[in-house]
Amino acid sequence: MDPLTSFLDRLGAARTPFSLLFCVGFGVAVWDPKAKIVLTLALGISCGMLVLGPYSAAALYATRLQSRFGGHLRWPICLLLAVSAVLLMDAMLHWTRPQFVLAGMTASLGTVFGHDATIAVLELRSLPGGRVDPWMVLLFPMLVGLAVLAGYCSLGFGIGFYHLTAGLL
DSSP states (O other): OOTTOOHHHHHHHTHHHHHHHHHHHHHHHHHOOOHHHHHHHHHHHHHIIIIIHHHHHHHHHHTTOTTGGGGTTHHHHHHHHHHHHHHHHHHHHOOOHHHHHHHHHHHHHHHHHHHHHHHHHHHHHHSTTOOOOHHHHHHHHHHHHHHHHHHHHHHHHHHHHHHHHHHHO
């Protein structure tokens, strides 16, 4: 994909991952209808992309460790940062075991995506004529979390619409 494409072009290209996240949110609603699980999932991936990912990129590049081990040091650093953040949150919120595992997985995934996105933005800014689309940087990670919430809410909306229709008939 051309690095200078617009936000709407990139959003259209991300239709499949958004559909997958929508289905994950719907699956969480079927599995456990409590809002705590889906909020953990949505906030974990969005905060991982917006906060932990750029932080891990800054930690790697500030210490000049980005080129060690063939550039594969980002995986342990991202995982260490995500797991430590989840452990800190668990100490405050006292999550259940499934919620803790889900938070760890989503924060790790969001941290890796956020790290790679941060590196891509930095490389794009270094290109001649390259400019960063602020919509993509801020809005895309929030849309990821909102796709999960939309899937979760669609089950409730569908059930409510069914009851309304059945009540009217």
